[in-house]
Structures are given as C-alpha cells and as structure tokens.
Amino acid sequence: MRERILETADLLFYQRGIRAVGVDTIAAEIGISKRTLYNHFPSKDELIAAYLAGRFTKAPRSGKPPAEQILGTFDRLERGFASKGFRGCPFVNAVAELGTEDQSIRKIAVAFKESRRLWFRDLLQQLGVADAEGLATQLTLLVDGSIAQDLVRNDPSMARAAKEAAKVLLANAGVKVDGQNVRNEGNARIID
C-alpha cells in the first residue's frame, strides 16, 4: 500500500509539480481514502521527502571501460529526454518550486548531485586524470545543463551536444575517446 501511494505520488509530483498536486488528487488517483494516505504518511511534506528519496537512484555500476561509462551517461540522458514523461531533474525542480529555505529537501538534492559527481570522479581517477575533481564537476554541469535545456526546449539532441562537449573535455584531460589517440605529458594534444 505504502508503495502504491509512493509511486502514484511520484508520477503526479514529477509530472505536474509538487504544489500543483494535492493529497486528495493522489488518493483519488489510487482509489483510496485520504485517511489511508495519512495513515502511511503523517503529512504531505513527508510524502514529498519520500518521493525525492525514492528518486535517489545510484548510478549503475558496470564492467565497461570508464570512458564508455562516462559517455554512456549522455546516451542514457538522450533516451530519457526522448521518453514521453520526461520533465527535468526532480531535485532541481523541487528546489526551484519549494525554495531554498526548506533545508530537508535541499539536502536530498545536494546529496544526489554530489553522488553523481563522485561517480564521475571515481571513473576519472581510474583513467588517471590529474584533476578528476574539477573535471567531474564540469561533467555534471553538462549533464544538468542539458537537462535544463531539454526541459524548456523539449529537444533531446541537447544530450548529444553535451556528449560532444564531454568528449572534448575528456580528450583535453588525456583520456582516449572514440579511438582517438591522445598524449598527455604536460601539454595535452587533441586529435580529432
């Protein structure tokens, strides 16, 4: 039951916005009484927090080469953009909608952003990139930038643009990409 409530809340919150969806709407959508919903979640705020916590999915660990994993992120992004229900990053949207004052929600959003940055960083470290921290941050900018742009433009190709930029940044850091050969001894050299 709790999961049914959560998945319905997830769908409606993400699709229409948190403030735009009332608890009555959620209960009615499932076909349960409002009382039942409040028996599982003491307040809407806790339901919102649970919704965001449920969106906190770890990045998949795979055996593929790190560079492929990194660039594969943008392929998954593009598929996500093209899928029907895509409506931007739920964490960014929540902070944008609910404001910065709500610390509990902002903390979840920060934790998610940071977890993805660290995922990038670890892969970059495996690749021997010198400034893995900085480059990981830059990659997250491309990710969130393409998400924001797709949200307003509804243009999945933004993911590909981000991927191309990521390739350049990776190559500049000495990572071999797409069979390109790159040396990185003091002066990086990009061969396209």
Added chain:
Amino acid sequence: MRERILETADLLFYQRGIRAVGVDTIAAEIGISKRTLYNHFPSKDELIAAYLAGRFTKAPRSGKPPAEQILGTFDRLERGFASKGFRGCPFVNAVAELGTEDQSIRKIAVAFKESRRLWFRDLLQQLGVADAEGLATQLTLLVDGSIAQDLVRNDPSMARAAKEAAKVLLANAGVKVDGQNVRNEGNARIID
C-alpha cells in the same frame, strides 16, 4: 503603478515561487487593494507572463573582444550566484513549476534560451569558429548547468568551473584564450 506591481511580483515570484505567491500577498506587500492589481492585470496568468517578459533582458552589447565577452558571461554569472537573492533561472523555474502544458510560458522560456544561444553564436562567428552553432549550444549547457548546480548547492564556484570548461571548448575550436597559443589546422592543439 503598473511597474510597482510588476517589480513586486517579480521579487516575490522569483524568491518564493510562482504558485507559492498569491495575488493577495502581492497587493498586501505593495499596500494596494486587490482591485487595483486586477485593474492592471486581468488575471494572475497575465501577471506571470509579464513577470517573465520583464526578465527577458538582452545580453549586453559591448566593444570588448568576442572571446572576452563570452568568458565574461561566466564572471557575471559568478557574481550573480554570490548575490543574496539568487534563486536559479526564472524561466527554467517557471517551466519546472507550471509544467510543459502551459505553452505561452514555455515559449517565453524557449525564446530567452535561444536568444542567449544566438548571442554566443554571433560572437563565435566573429571569431571564425567553424561550428559556431554547435559550440554556442555547448556553452549554453555550461551556463544552465552552473545555474542549476548553484541553485541546489548554493556554490558560486560552479560558475568558475563552467568558465574553465568553456575555455577548453573555445581553445579546442581554435580560439585564442588567456594568451594561450592555439593552432587549428585539422588537428587542434591545446597548450596550457
């Protein structure tokens, strides 16, 4: 009077979110009657549209070298992030909050994003960049990415990370940056 309403609505909408601010709140904040507000704006929706239209500021035209103008964007971003009231991109926030179905608002947001992309593109063309269209798109990703990241993290240094990434992208396209020397004949070579 109309401007007073607009600037107050701007402040409250941007700071607290559009759905979170009622017309009564706006009128009370100014100290006018709700009737007066509705005499200037027939509905809240039109007030929202006017709010976004007012946020539509053209990028400044200056006589500085194109490369400096482009990179200066990120310096201005960083100052914006560090300023007290910064709360992300009002257009992205509006779309995130009001949903994609509201076409009139989404159109304003798209127009703004596109205007900034074209501003980048024109400067890149002045620099003789081959794929000015594509690179301009990539730069907007860095801009919007840093905005989104700063919104949740409250970390103005995201603008600097975006600037560093932009430098790499520019250099890779053969633009001379920071006194770096770059050739771009077939194979770009980056010297840091």
Added chain:
DNA sequence: ACTTGATTACACCGATCTGTGTAATTAATG
C-alpha cells in the same frame, strides 16, 4: 465647480488546500 478615471474598502463567491475526527466496514489471525 464639474467631470473623469483611478483607487479604495470590503464583502463575497466557489473552489481547493492540508489535515482531523469518527464510526462503520473489511480482512486476516488466533
């Protein structure tokens, strides 16, 4: 002084919001 237009106070509308109280109903367990 007279007219015109803007603004005011204020009550009111129907709808919706989060949240609660309560008593009846259902389903599983012993």
Added chain:
DNA sequence: CATTAATTACACAGATCGGTGTAATCAAGT
C-alpha cells in the same frame, strides 16, 4: 467465533486560492 488491525465513507475544520461586485473616495484637468 473473537480479536485485531487496516481501510473505508464522510463530514468538517480553518485557511487560502483566484476573481468579482459595488459603492465610496480621491485626485487631477478643463
């Protein structure tokens, strides 16, 4: 069968929402 726990229907609370109707007030211009 009896107990227990969950769920139900439903009314209701108090607040807020966007928006309107109306008559009084105010200020400026001719």
